[in-house]
Amino acid sequence: MSTIDEIKQKIDIAEVIGQYVTLKKAGRNLTAPCPFHSEKHASFFVFPERQSWHCFGACATGGDVFSFLMKKEGIEFGEALRILAEKAGVVIPTRVEPGIKKEEKDDLYRASEAATLYFNNLLLNAPAAEKARNYVAKRGFTPKTIADFQLGFSLDAWEALKTHLLERGHSESNILTAGLIYQAENGQTHDRFRGKLMIPIRDSRGRVTGFGARVLDNSLPKYINSPQTPTFDKSATLYGIDLAAAAIRKQDKAIIMEGYMDVIMAHQCGVTNAIASMGTAITETQVNTLKKLSRNLVLSLDADAAGEEAMLRTVVYENVLNAEIRVLLLPEGKDPDEVISEDIGKWQDLVIKAAPLIDFMFAKTIARLDLTTARDKSLAVERLLPVLAAISDPIRQAHYLQKLAGLVKVDMNTIKASLNRLKPSPARRRTPLPKPAIRAVKDPREEYCLALLLQHPELKEHIAEVSPEYFESSENREIFKAYKMAPDVVLLKEQVDPAIHEHLDTIINRNIPALTNNIEPKFLDCALELRRRYLRSLAARKAESAGTEDDQARLEADMEISRQLKELDARRSRKHNSS
Numbered sequence: 001m002s003t004i005d006e007i008k009q010k011i012d013i014a015e016v017i018g019q020y021v022t023l024k025k026a027g028r029n030l031t032a033p034c035p036f037h038s039e040k041h042a043s044f045f046v047f048p049e050r051q052s053w054h055c056f057g058a059c060a061t062g063g064d065v066f067s068f069l070m071k072k073e074g075i076e077f078g079e080a081l082r083i084l085a086e087k088a089g090v091v092i093p094t095r096v097e098p099g100i101k102k103e104e105k106d107d108l109y110r111a112s113e114a115a116t117l118y119f120n121n122l123l124l125n126a127p128a129a130e131k132a133r134n135y136v137a138k139r140g141f142t143p144k145t146i147a148d149f150q151l152g153f154s155l156d157a158w159e160a161l162k163t164h165l166l167e168r169g170h171s172e173s174n175i176l177t178a179g180l181i182y183q184a185e186n187g188q189t190h191d192r193f194r195g196k197l198m199i200p201i202r203d204s205r206g207r208v209t210g211f212g213a214r215v216l217d218n219s220l221p222k223y224i225n226s227p228q229t230p231t232f233d234k235s236a237t238l239y240g241i242d243l244a245a246a247a248i249r250k251q252d253k254a255i256i257m258e259g260y261m262d263v264i265m266a267h268q269c270g271v272t273n274a275i276a277s278m279g280t281a282i283t284e285t286q287v288n289t290l291k292k293l294s295r296n297l298v299l300s301l302d303a304d305a306a307g308e309e310a311m312l313r314t315v316v317y318e319n320v321l322n323a324e325i326r327v328l329l330l331p332e333g334k335d336p337d338e339v340i341s342e343d344i345g346k347w348q349d350l351v352i353k354a355a356p357l358i359d360f361m362f363a364k365t366i367a368r369l370d371l372t373t374a375r376d377k378s379l380a381v382e383r384l385l386p387v388l389a390a391i392s393d394p395i396r397q398a399h400y401l402q403k404l405a406g407l408v409k410v411d412m413n414t415i416k417a418s419l420n421r422l423k424p425s426p427a428r429r430r431t432p433l434p435k436p437a438i439r440a441v442k443d444p445r446e447e448y449c450l451a452l453l454l455q456h457p458e459l460k461e462h463i464a465e466v467s468p469e470y471f472e473s474s475e476n477r478e479i480f481k482a483y484k485m486a487p488d489v490v491l492l493k494e495q496v497d498p499a500i501h502e503h504l505d506t507i508i509n510r511n512i513p514a515l516t517n518n519i520e521p522k523f524l525d526c527a528l529e530l531r532r533r534y535l536r537s538l539a540a541r542k543a544e545s546a547g548t549e550d551d552q553a554r555l556e557a558d559m560e561i562s563r564q565l566k567e568l569d570a571r572r573s574r575k576h577n578s579s
């Protein structure tokens with residue numbers, strides 16, 4: 001059984017979703033007002049038997065437990081996976097990197113260093129880098145800043161960097177292992193970064209471990225990073241640490257931002273203790289690195305960015321740190337680099353006013369509640385108690401329990417009794433409570449369709465026949481979405497989370513009976529079947545949820561679904577008649 005299946009089997013979707021909304025029973029299913037859009041009538045449903053959810057209202061979308069968490073917390077699949085794995089007590093196998101010697105690693109650093117110089121020189125001098133120069137000028141970066149951070153530009157060419165490095169004696173295999181080039185399916189290698197603003201990422205010893213690369217137009221994704229390599233591990237990386245370490249130690253404070261550009265502008269304006277976390281949340285490895293420099297960490301957050309689950313984990317890191325983490329709240333709609341470059345005094349003021357993380361979570365929770373009502377009082381306790389349960393320092397915990405008791409005007413003993421019922425806290429619980437085996441229904445067609453698609457590159461021209469929504473399993477949906485963007489299967493593998501690699505390999509190597517010349521109709525058939533299944537299950541579940549939502553809207557949606565189903569049936573019979 002794959003790790004993902006194991007997690008799905010141990011996690012109950014109703015319990016996870018129940019932490020965000022109050023679910024009510026509706027026959028065999030559960031219902032609540034949709035947590036993603038505002039509504040009066042409950043059109044959000046959880047189906048325990050299928051371990052899935054669906055919003056029949058404005059969202060008109062659904063999926064499994066992973067996709068719920070991704071949508072609710074605004075996180076990627078990998079992060080949702082790690083959160084749920086921890087909850088389920090499932091260990092995610094880390095990819096086994098073949099042992100690499102120190103000398104080999106040094107070769108990788110040297111190749112990346114040479115690439116940094118090459119990119120930097122292009123940015124400063126190449127006619128083709130005009131657009132990139134305009135971009136950095138527009139951001140307001142000075143020549144000194146460009147030199148300090150060694151910003152660069154990659155030519156929009158397939159072999160420019162590769163040729164440059166080969167000529168300087170770096171071996172192709174080193175350039176490949178360093179993630180600077182990639183190998184296509186036909187064995188050819190190509191430059192990974194093309195036509196982008198290059199941001200070298202260094203470790204605390206100043207060695208270039210990888211790159212961030214930003215597009216120079218409005219295309220997405222805005223940034224791509226180096227893949228995981230023996231020298232580059234995103235979850236352990238703190239961008240800017242090489243330049244910020246001394247200031248962090250001296251000022252005894254680190255400011256953690258989200259983006260490269262924020263850090264670069266911060267340093268240019270004299271905020272030299274700023275670093276970036278390479279993601280929306282900080283990781284334990286990053287906290288461990290920082291705590292050697294200072295225990296005073298300030299997270300610079302934009303008001304809505306931080307998900308509750310990510311925050312809850314951050315509370316656990318406070319225990320690792322043995323100190324409070326503070327939260328600097330940015331004015332709505334502003335990035336740190338804007339605030340800093342507009343008014344440094346205002347920024348310094350925000351740093352001073354940064355509130356302890358737990359206080360921030362209190363404020364965030366209470367802002368949405370009316371504490372004069374019994375219902376909202378109990379909601380406040382329900383949401384904040386798991387946070388307080390995660391605090392290991394008993395004095396701090398008592399302080400916040402008192403704060404909570406005072407806010408909801410309930411005596412301390414009642415709050416303490418609720419806390420004891422909660423323990424061990426979800427954040428610290430490694431082994432899950434015994435649960436009836438949950439077996440989500442799995443449809444083999446999802447994987448069959450993916451296998452056809454991945455094993456026969458020529459089918460990619462028909463990829464629009466399938467929509468990500470047709471896949472109920474998040475791991476299949478992730479692979480499909482990534483393949484849509486990836487030029488080939490090799491790059492696809494880099495783009496999906498390592499935790500899905502095992503599943504991806506199964507699909508790529510799946511034995512499909514030899515289909516000589518009828519691959520295309522086979523695939524189109526399968527795509528049609530998936531679409532039909534999707535519509536059918538929509539219709540079936542709508543029937544199950546009948547009577548609880550706006551009748552007119554339901555009727556219209558039903559009619560639309562049956563119209564589409566009829567159309568599919570017609571297409572199918574036409575096909576069968578003609579073949």
Ligand SMILES: [Zn+2]
Binds near residue numbers: 035037055057059060
């Ligand atoms: Zn909704």
